[in-house]
Amino acid sequence: MAKAIEFFYDLSSPYSYLAATQLEAIAARHGATVAWKPMVLFAVFKASGNNMPAAVAAKAAFMMKDLPRWSQQYGVPFQMNSRFPINAIKPMRLCLYGDEQGKAGPVTLAAFRATWAEDRDVTSDETLRAIAKAGGIDPEQALAAIERPEIKERLKSNTDEAITRGVFGAPALFVGEELFWGNDRLHHVEAALAR
Amino acid sequence: MAKAIEFFYDLSSPYSYLAATQLEAIAARHGATVAWKPMVLFAVFKASGNNMPAAVAAKAAFMMKDLPRWSQQYGVPFQMNSRFPINAIKPMRLCLYGDEQGKAGPVTLAAFRATWAEDRDVTSDETLRAIAKAGGIDPEQALAAIERPEIKERLKSNTDEAITRGVFGAPALFVGEELFWGNDRLHHVEAALAR
Numbered sequence: 001m002a003k004a005i006e007f008f009y010d011l012s013s014p015y016s017y018l019a020a021t022q023l024e025a026i027a028a029r030h031g032a033t034v035a036w037k038p039m040v041l042f043a044v045f046k047a048s049g050n051n052m053p054a055a056v057a058a059k060a061a062f063m064m065k066d067l068p069r070w071s072q073q074y075g076v077p078f079q080m081n082s083r084f085p086i087n088a089i090k091p092m093r094l095c096l097y098g099d100e101q102g103k104a105g106p107v108t109l110a111a112f113r114a115t116w117a118e119d120r121d122v123t124s125d126e127t128l129r130a131i132a133k134a135g136g137i138d139p140e141q142a143l144a145a146i147e148r149p150e151i152k153e154r155l156k157s158n159t160d161e162a163i164t165r166g167v168f169g170a171p172a173l174f175v176g177e178e179l180f181w182g183n184d185r186l187h188h189v190e191a192a193l194a195r
Numbered sequence: 196m197a198k199a200i201e202f203f204y205d206l207s208s209p210y211s212y213l214a215a216t217q218l219e220a221i222a223a224r225h226g227a228t229v230a231w232k233p234m235v236l237f238a239v240f241k242a243s244g245n246n247m248p249a250a251v252a253a254k255a256a257f258m259m260k261d262l263p264r265w266s267q268q269y270g271v272p273f274q275m276n277s278r279f280p281i282n283a284i285k286p287m288r289l290c291l292y293g294d295e296q297g298k299a300g301p302v303t304l305a306a307f308r309a310t311w312a313e314d315r316d317v318t319s320d321e322t323l324r325a326i327a328k329a330g331g332i333d334p335e336q337a338l339a340a341i342e343r344p345e346i347k348e349r350l351k352s353n354t355d356e357a358i359t360r361g362v363f364g365a366p367a368l369f370v371g372e373e374l375f376w377g378n379d380r381l382h383h384v385e386a387a388l389a390r
Contacts, residue, residue: 048253051246058243058363062376069383168253181257184379188264 003032003193006174008162009108010041011088011095014067014078016171017116019183020109021076026186030193036104038092039159041170048168054085070183077117086115089155091122091131093146096154098135100145107135198227198388201369203357204303205236206283206290209262209273211366212311214378215304216271221381225388231299233287234354236365243363249280265378272312281310284350286317286326288341291349293330295340302330 005027009016027034045052054060064080071078091111098107110131114120120127128146129139145151162172166179173180175192200222204211222229240247249255259275266273286306293302305326309315315322323341324334340346357367361374368375370387 048251050251050254056243056245056363058361059245061361062363062374065374066376066380066383069386073383073386166253166256168251168257179257179260181254181261182379184377185261188261188268191264191268 003030003175004035005032005189005193006035006037008037008039008158008167008170008172008174010039010044010170011091011108011111011115011122012084012086013041013170014063014080014116015070015183017078017112018067018070018074018076019171019173019186020112021074022183022186024105026190026193030190032193034105036095036099036108037158037162038095038108038155039162039167039170040089040092040155043159044162044167044169047163050168052085053169077113079117079119081115081119083121087123088115090128090146091115092155093151094128094131094142096151097142097145098132098137100151101137103136107131107137110134198225198370199230200227200384200388201230201232203232203234203353203362203365203367203369205234205239205365206286206303206306206310206317207279207281208236208365209258209275209311210265210378212307213262213265213269213271213273214366214368214381215307216269217378217381219300221385221388225385227388229300231290231294231303232353232357233290233303233350234357234362234365235284235287235350238354239357239362239364242358245363247280248364272308274312274314276310276314278316282318283310285323285341286310287350288346289323289326289337291346292337292340293327293332295346296332298331302326302332305329 007023009020023034067078095108095111098104114127114131115122125143128143132139132142169181171183173189175189178192180189202218204215218229248258262273290303290306293299309322309326310317320338323338327334327337364376366378368384370384373387375384
């Protein structure tokens with residue numbers, strides 16, 4: 001049976017973006033699959049009692065220095081989104097529709113790029129269409145799908161599942177029932193996959 | 196001029212211990228010096244508005260899995276201290292006396308080992324004496340020194356300095372005025388030293 005990485009993320013989380021850029025290469029190195037699982041980070045923070053990192057001014061200032069260091073380390077573009085904090089509910093529903101269409105990876109990576117490399121407004125229909133197109137799904141069908149109750153429900157159930165399984169921040173990765181938190185733990189994810 | 200790493204830590208922080216175990220090898224690789232700067236993490240959390248990581252139950256549960264992973268990765272012993280959360284004021288003053296005696300590194304590492312590898316009560320005179328001895332300073336002189344006003348003041352001024360320079364958690368490392376937070380950023384510290 002192929003090993004699996006479950007990747008719980010919120011598109012509004014820049015560290016989730018950083019992790020996402022590395023995920024397919026990690027999966028390929030270990031013959032693993034990736035389950036892309038968007039969740040609503042605000043609800044996760046609320047349920048766990050964790051505070052939003054950017055709510056602490058000194059931590060937010062550190063993050064503005066830290067994120068470009070990882071971007072340089074990974075060799076991926078990064079640009080702080082000028083609309084931060086972002087409501088990423090709509091594009092996350094788009095990712096779930098992408099998953100239905102067998103395009104979870106391409107749609108999610110396109111959504112992350114729009115948010116964290118291109119400084120786009122990911123709540124606008126124009127950007128949502130561009131993400132769909134870049135991810136290889138039909139833009140108009142995607143815009144209609146994100147209003148479907150079962151898509152909305154799936155985002156909610158992913159969030160509930162994450163909370164139940166002990167997630168308190170993003171990104172959160174599982175290999176089996178082992179939880180890993182942060183792009184800075186991807187080497188621990190790899191160690192778990194190698195076991 | 197030799198490059199310098201300023202290492203702000205609290206002995207009660209297990210991630211500070213993990214970083215401390217790696218510090219001298221990193222400094223040696225880059226011809227750098229280490230300035231060991233104990234600070235009172237509780238005061239740093241209070242000033243920055245950050246919450247204590249272990250105050251979030253799900254995060255504390257993750258840490259209990261995460262800390263052994265780093266211990267394994269670094270090849271250093273780790274044992275959760277059964278007295279956590281720890282008041283490390285006295286052993287941190289001991290480290291400052293060790294610094295006066297030109298033994299900051301050995302005393303600090305001995306204090307970290309007692310706390311995070313040997314599950315000792317670092318508030319007891321017996322353990323303080325053992326730390327002093329292991330660090331190469333006189334145990335009785337050390338126990339007397341930690342009551343000196345200028346040693347107490349130095350712990351306070353380190354803490355104030357950390358807060359002023361943007362520290363919000365431990366360990367916090369500086370290369371020049373660049374702040375790095377966490378043992379998981381040691382590779383960024385090395386990149387800064389290599390520039």
